[in-house]
Amino acid sequence: MSDQRTVDDSPSSMTAEVVERCRQHGFALAGVCDAAPSRHVEEVREWIARGAHGSMAWLEARIDERLDPEVYLPGARSIICVADRYHDGTREPRDPEAPPRGRVARYAQGRDYHKVIKKRLVTIVKVLQEDHPDHDFRPCVDTSPLLEREHAMRAGLGLVGKNTLLIEPGVGSWMLLGAIVTTLPLAPTPPRIDRSDPCGSCTRCIDACPTDAISPFSVDASRCIAYTTIEHRGEVDPELADRTGPWLFGCDVCQEACPHGNRNPRRGLPSVNPAYESRHRSFDLLEVLGWTEERSLELLAGTPARRATLAMWKRNALVCAADALNERPEGPGAEALRRRIIAISTDEAEDDIVRRAARRTMEGLGMSGPGQTSLE
Incomplete structure (x- = not known):
């Protein structure tokens, strides 16, 4: 940026200027809203109070900051919101002849979005700080205590669905x-969408959810497959395990059920x-199920999938294995998978959560192994 540049305040x-700079850095969408407190304070507190956040204690720990950006950054006046597109809605191909796989x-299939987004935000902040040295700027991704979806909606980036x-x-x-989040007084960007509800009477996401985690405009995280496979550290509730299907990490x-995500994208939107x-x-x-710590780190390095521990990956794989073997008990690779499950059930080198998951999978499939026919 040239020293000769005139800054219009x-x-x-x-x-x-800020929105254009965000687009120059490759963000598909960018906008600005004021740093007002959340309009959903009571709903968020009630959601936390009934335990719908599961074991994600950090959501509760900094709740005052989440509900009011000025608590997060004293003197906050504006929030610059950005969005990256990470998928175009194309359905992924399936090979019915392949051995059992987990999705x-x-x-989480590409580079870690926390780093991809944060790096560019930090670059933008450096320029803004040079232009406005008397103001504060704090770049955020979803590890920060900020209700980013609510602010993004108010900044005109989209609408929150059911x-x-x-x-x-x-x-x-x-x-x-x-x-x-910044103390700089910016003008809010106007809404680009002339309605408040993107869903209307549609309930496809609610109907499609395998674990009944979704009600209109609310998700019980403790029932969500994404939460169970990514955040939950203990044993998987048998009722939820039976509904997890092929999802190994996330969901x-x-x-996929949302009709908005399966259309040809609007012209002019960045790829x-x-x-x-x-x-x-x-x-x-x-x-x-045969991964070592080293192998898992090698395969998952630089991706968000590193969040789950090796024991969680194996636990999740055993849940997926139960679904796969129920669906295709004589399919390709089924017998080898059964032998591996039996071996894990008595392997003292495996984490206890993994052994117990193997035993539960065996019980659900009516399998028996050497000296290990129960969960006790």
């Missing part, structure tokens, strides 16, 4: 969000960020 001009949610995800009509919810069912190009859409379940 009018709120509307600054907003236009990985699309957001599955609680931000939806861009014609594109869907295949977006990852970031923000910059895209509600997004999917290549950083999120798929490295691993799925994994062979037999291979996952």
